[in-house]
Amino acid sequence: DVLMTQTPVSLPVSLGGQVSISCRSSQSLVHSDGNTYLHWYLQKPGQSPQLLIYRVSNRFSGVPDRFSGSGSGTDFTLKISRVEPEDLGVYYCLQSTHFPNTFGAGTKLELK
Amino acid sequence: EVKLLESGGGLVQPGGSMRLSCAASGFTFTDFYMYWIRQPAGKAPEWLGFIRNKANGYTTEYNPSVKGRFTISRDNTQNMLYLQMNTLRAEDTATYYCCLNYAYWGQGVMVTVSS
Numbered sequence A: 001d002v003l004m005t006q007t008p009v010s011l012p013v014s015l016g017g018q019v020s021i022s023c024r025s026s027q028s029l030v031h032s033d034g035n036t037y038l039h040w041y042l043q044k045p046g047q048s049p050q051l052l053i054y055r056v057s058n059r060f061s062g063v064p065d066r067f068s069g070s071g072s073g074t075d076f077t078l079k080i081s082r083v084e085p086e087d088l089g090v091y092y093c094l095q096s097t098h099f100p101n102t103f104g105a106g107t108k109l110e111l112k
Numbered sequence B: 001e002v003k004l005l006e007s008g009g010g011l012v013q014p015g016g017s018m019r020l021s022c023a024a025s026g027f028t029f030t031d032f033y034m035y036w037i038r039q040p041a042g043k044a045p046e047w048l049g050f051i052r053n054k055a056n057g058y059t060t061e062y063n064p065s066v067k068g069r070f071t072i073s074r075d076n077t078q079n080m081l082y083l084q085m086n087t088l089r090a091e092d093t094a095t096y097y098c099c100l101n102y103a104y105w106g107q108g109v110m111v112t113v114s115s
Helices: none
Strands: A004-007 A010-013 A019-025 A038-043 A050-054 A067-072 A075-080 A089-095 A107-111 B003-007 B010-012 B018-025 B034-039 B046-051 B060-062 B070-075 B080-085 B094-100 B109-113
Touching: A004 A089, A010 A019, A019 A038, A019 A089, A019 A107, A038 A067, A050 A067, A075 A089, B003 B094, B018 B034, B018 B094, B018 B109, B034 B070, B034 B080, B046 B070, B060 B070, B080 B094
Parallel strands: A010 A107, B010 B109
Antiparallel strands: A004 A019, A019 A075, A038 A050, A038 A089, A067 A075, A089 A107, B003 B018, B018 B080, B034 B046, B034 B094, B046 B060, B070 B080, B094 B109
């Protein structure tokens, strides 16, 4: 299975600040069709995960431009600028290039 | 508006079976792959598998961790997705989600495997 390593595990932030979350995969996520199937989610307490970014850098419908994704191959980053209270929760990366699809262990974004 | 509503969860004894359902609406059901994902309390989600769309013959893929015990199926006349779970173990205890294209998730249904 492809191992998805997210860092850090916990990320204290001040409102209005900027943070980055890293996700590294144990093998390249470039699919044979040329796409890279790496996605980012936010899960707020008591809620289902919500899609933020799909295929590395594409914001899902309704996601503010404070969220941006980048990376290639095995190394990916989610950046959040001007953090707002509704951004707090656990962030997960997901790869759907290889079977079985696998999630990272999560990064908890919390207030300092 | 896309809606996914899971049902059928609850308490089941080890070794038992359970079928989860997911009622889908707001999109053309046969056009899309449908997924099942589970999440134990306090842990990361785990992909269980998916069933392909009409264009791809409604074939299935499974996580090896559940292959042979879990079966995904769909009723395209009722816009329903199913997860049949057999020989359940304590480690199958989790919230189970159905999901459209990884973009839209249901609210989840809890399954507890315990004697």
